[in-house]
Amino acid sequence: MSGRTTVLKPPEGAMAPVRHPDAPAPGELLGAHYDQCFGCGEQSGGLRLRVRAGEGVGLTAEFTVDAAHQGAPGLAHGGVLTAALDETLGSLNWLQRVIAVTGRLETDFVRPVPVGTVLHLEARVTAVHGRKIYCAATGRIGGPEGPVAVRAEALFIEVRVDHFIKNGRSEEINAALADPDQVKVARAFEVNP
Template structure:
């Protein structure tokens, strides 16, 4: 994937480091919001992505394309695949124990993904500079070493939790994130 200058770490960007409270290798990451279209268990047609971390800085997951996720007949919708990339990348920055939002997401669709296909997703951070995190992800068909179907590069921006209260639902944030005090 050829990344734009926006998603390429600048010289001097710091390599990511596992947070002291990061889950141990092999741990499931859980859901950041139960109604999230990407990972939420309570979203009826969501992707239901369940991820783990092999090392505290990389995230891996599987996503099976369902009938509700098709665009062309029996093929995954490109927007759904982009959402899967955004979700797995977002899960990787969550490992740093800081809230981030997507600033830019570049997605390359390498091959069609039929309904019923399991994509093996992987995301990693290439560097952090100030509030900006530079990340990549890929989705492979059938196995972790299968053919690449989709790739993404992203710029995520660190924000305060109040960002979500100001622009979303403060009560829902407080209910789901007991470790954060949200002052709208």
């Protein structure tokens, strides 16, 4: 028995995900979509996640747990590990060229993750039904084939770019829109150019 909520099970009629023909090639580093992003940006205390496109609608990522990510002494905080899973899963949308946000995310914490550990993440979209994108991820320690420390299933919901413009604080929205680099502007709002 998985114990997962049924909303994370793709309904009858769900389709296989489709990789966009212009998606980054397998092995290609995706880079930060927004330099202030807690997950993939460079600011101190953030996760500085490095994500690479994989085959199909799948990818891999690495996250190094540092002292700023602790919960218990010497161990990663569970919320930080969930954030790493969320960011990794969110990056899948780049491969489909869809703008989507996390609606629901359920995490299993299988093993404690010490500070200094590199978490090797792998994520894939399992199904799509209308605006709903079903996906799953694992995080392993000790290497990409090491034991699973965390895993998650999630449901992302496709949104329009207005979702960010309407809901984000105007200070950051205006600053992001004012960037002369139009590629950076598009990426900040999760539209993979």
